[in-house]
Ligand SMILES: Cc1cc2nc3c(=O)[nH]c(=O)nc-3n(C[C@H](O)[C@H](O)[C@H](O)COP(=O)(O)OP(=O)(O)OC[C@H]3O[C@@H](n4cnc5c(N)ncnc54)[C@H](O)[C@@H]3O)c2cc1C
Ligand SMILES: Cc1ncc(C[n+]2csc(CCOP(=O)(O)OP(=O)(O)O)c2C)c(N)n1
């Protein structure tokens with residue numbers, strides 16, 4: 001293999017598994033260390049920089065960082081990254097003075113954002129401080145999009161939403177609620193310099209089987225949750241069936257329990273392991289005694305005397321092949337399960353009835369607009385998409401990242417610059433050595449297991465719809481949990497020219513990451529390392545030829561616990577521990593870059 | 603010395619041995635030697651060898667004298683027996699221990715100072731007795747612990763960090779052992795575990811005195827230019843004459859060895875050592891021929907390594923003396939100590 005090019009920011013970026021897994025590249029280990037030092041406000045601001053809504057995301061983020069977290073490979077469970085985000089939010093001081101502010105005068109450019117969900121709000125957050133006149137058009141009478149209308153209050157209290165959305169709107173954003181955009185064509189004539197579409201994926205999937213329209217007790221999940229959130233719906237029958245087993249289904253079943261249901265069954269077509277819902281959402285629902293029935297495929301609604309009395313299912317059996325793929329299944333029987341209400345939670349579609357099809361936007365087979373994944377622009381210049389509206393339903397953190405990228409594009413577009421020619425990501429590296437065996441971070445491995453989130457008592461939590469179930473970590477839990485982080489951003493950096501091949505690093509490494517061996521191609525090298533290197537998603541760090549023997553030092557990054565012992569045992573300092581800081585450009589940085597180049601040229 | 607202990611985590615893909623233990627189970631406390639000391643690599647090689655052999659920790663005895671090298675038994679197999687004796691006196695303490703309990707596997711870890719300077723008298727007599735032990739010399743040409751004075755293994759002309767080059771003849775542990783009839787003699791380098799681990803395994807399983815003389819650089823006092831025991835010098839003049847593989851009892855000898863060059867030698871416990879000559883001239887079973895070869899290469903400035911001599915036929919100490927098979931520690935007291943009357947009878951036989 002060629003020597004690893006560590007000057008490419010993406011190399012060390014991918015070693016920080018959580019940050020690499022986070023769509024918005026949140027610098028997780030940095031904020032965890034801030035929490036460890038009691039600097040909660042700093043930790044909050046570090047989060048806000050990339051993910052904009054730390055209090056919200058600290059509760060309900062889809063947390064792709066956690067399955068990616070290295071700790072989950074070294075032992076069973078990843079660091080409770082999301083929970084720690086909430087710790088930062090819960091314990092921060094008043095940070096309003098540290099928030100970005102809009103300048104006194106506008107830069108003369110006007111942008112329109114459609115929808116007041118997290119995608120649009122992120123665009124506003126990034127563009128308002130640059131002097132843009134930002135207008136948000138929202139169909140409903142409130143902000144937040146699905147975060148407010150669909151994520152139940154027992155998971156995400158409105159106060160948290162109001163506070164973090166307020167930080168953005170308070171920068172002088174012009175919010176027009178009760179203002180649905182009914183024609184994009186029309187809006188495009190109103191003189192905006194750029195337009196952002198953040199209208200989400202608003203249509204819940206329907207289930208067209210016999211009986212569907214013969215009762216008014218069959219509800220579409222996302223509409224029903226919205227109507228509960230706005231208190232139009234205040235009750236539901238005693239026996240409820242939820243169809244589907246994704247995250248929406250989990251919210252529907254738990255909401256049912258809070259407005260009158262006593263027996264809630266979630267009906268899954270496939271077996272466990274093929275559910276769409278996140279493990280933690282399943283756990284939380286099952287803790288509330290929701291029953292999940294597997295291998296039940298809906299066949300028809302059973303209506304008697306014009307009244308919904310149950311639902312008929314086909315009982316399924318599946319085969320799973322060696323690669324874990326499941327077949328289409330065979331029907332082994334039928335069963336009727338009695339119920340009073342059915343909630344359909346089988347997915348969402350995009351819908352743009354208000355976008356004329358003749359104005360130049362291309363739509364794909366799923367009725368999704370064709371949007372560039374880097375610039376977020378569609379076929380009409382100056383019209384950008386982000387969040388669920390761009391590529392179908394995802395989650396909040398993706399919507400935020402889309403917002404950041406769209407903001408960069410909108411800024412460049414408004415300034416008449418090429419939107420594809422964006423600032424690249426950069427990387428800073430700084431040694432963390434403080435003395436012979438002293439490092440600026442806590443390098444000792446703490447064997448503590450993952451802390452468990454305390455919940456409101458089962459007896460109390462159903463009394464009202466808005467009792468937040470998760471209580472947040474206690475101080476003791478937070479202190480323990482932060483020590484579980486392996487500081488993956490403190491990189492092992494190797495200088496081949498200093499190595500005398502004494503093997504000290506290889507001998508001390510607790511997880512056998514290191515090998516000195518003859519070079520070869522990747523598969524060959526992987527077969528000759530100190531420990532099996534079977535995780536191909538994790539890179540090998542290969543040195544230049546070593547001075548004494550022309551062999552190479554190879555590090556399998558997979559399980560490194562960043563304990564620094566290799567660097568401590570190295571007599572020549574060939575290994576060093578250096579903190580990598582990923583420099584992620586935002587719209588603000590594009591502006592700063594322009595200002596510095598124009599200053600240099602005058 | 604590191605402030606933190608080696609984290610108690612391990613790579614989930616690492617193998618277990620015949621006892622179900624992992625290599626980490628054979629570790630000791632974290633080394634307090636200088637970072638980069640060759641001795642730490644030897645420790646790692648010993649851990650690997652003992653792990654792979656599946657030796658039960660409580661059946662191993664770690665013996666040592668004084669020196670940085672002699673400290674290292676603390677850094678492997680924490681659950682084994684250990685005796686850290688007086689400078690240069692490890693051989694006699696091991697002789698006593700072995701006399702009392704012949705069932706244990708003995709590994710002595712010594713230095714060139716410990717064995718060839720102050721302890722040379724003890725060293726040679728342990729060889730003469732063919733004491734059943736694995737005798738490791740971590741050879742760095744200096745007294746590391748006392749800050750780098752030349753030891754008796756320093757080569758003529760080798761330069762110290764400060765002061766005059768060495769002018770006296772070195773004592774070569776390998777030729778000394780050869781001349782005294784040691785039955786397993788190997789030389790290796792701390793920086794070559796591929797060679798070292800099988801050599802240690804063979805030495806641990808050999809019945810009789812097994813010497814493993816290991817060039818193990820002292821990074822702090824003897825790793826500079828002009829030193830003949832530095833990493834760089836050793837790599838440059840390293841000359842591997844014979845490879846060996848240790849094959850445990852009942853394991854099939856792979857076809858790859860049927861190439862005529864391979865010499866399988868069966869050991870007492872049914873395991874096999876397969877020697878593969880790299881230099882055809884070399885004869886690892888002839889004392890006279892090996893001696894000649896080693897001397898010539900030594901004069902040419904080369905460091906000859908590999909399993910240099912092997913003799914599986916000679917009796918070890920207990921056999922020579924006709925001792926009981928049961929370890930003395932396990933004999934009932936009345937057999938071990940038959941009483942005054944028996945002693946009188948015995949003495950009268952010699953009157
Ligand atoms: C039940 C449920 C639970 C979920 N739970 C989670 C979770 O725990 N964690 C997570 O990360 N994600 C979750 N999601 C997904 C997440 O809510 C969405 O991915 C995210 O809200 C998308 O944000 P957005 O800004 O793209 O759109 P939205 O949040 O959908 O906001 C779109 C906004 O645009 C407005 N709008 C639409 N059309 C127009 C128009 N023509 N004119 C003006 N305004 C318009 C809408 O009223 C709405 O306010 C959940 C989704 C559902 C349905
Ligand atoms: C009887 C006695 N004499 C002298 C010493 C001082 N001393 C301690 S270690 C040592 C030399 C050790 O050299 P070596 O065995 O080569 O070990 P190294 O430190 O090089 O590994 C000496 C002379 C001592 N401890 N005891």
Ligand code: SF4
Pocket residue numbers: 016017018019028029068069070071078079081484485486487488489
């Ligand atoms: S251990 Fe810490 S830095 Fe490493 S992936 Fe997990 S949270 Fe991120």
Ligand code: SF4
Pocket residue numbers: 492508509510511512513514555559560561562563564565566567
């Ligand atoms: S920091 Fe060094 S010693 Fe520690 S796990 Fe990583 S490679 Fe191994």
Ligand code: SF4
Pocket residue numbers: 635636638639640641670671742746747819820821822823
């Ligand atoms: S002084 Fe030399 S022999 Fe002793 S620990 Fe340091 S490097 Fe090793």
Ligand SMILES: [Mg+2]
Pocket residue numbers: 669713714715740741742743744745746753
């Ligand atoms: Mg020495």
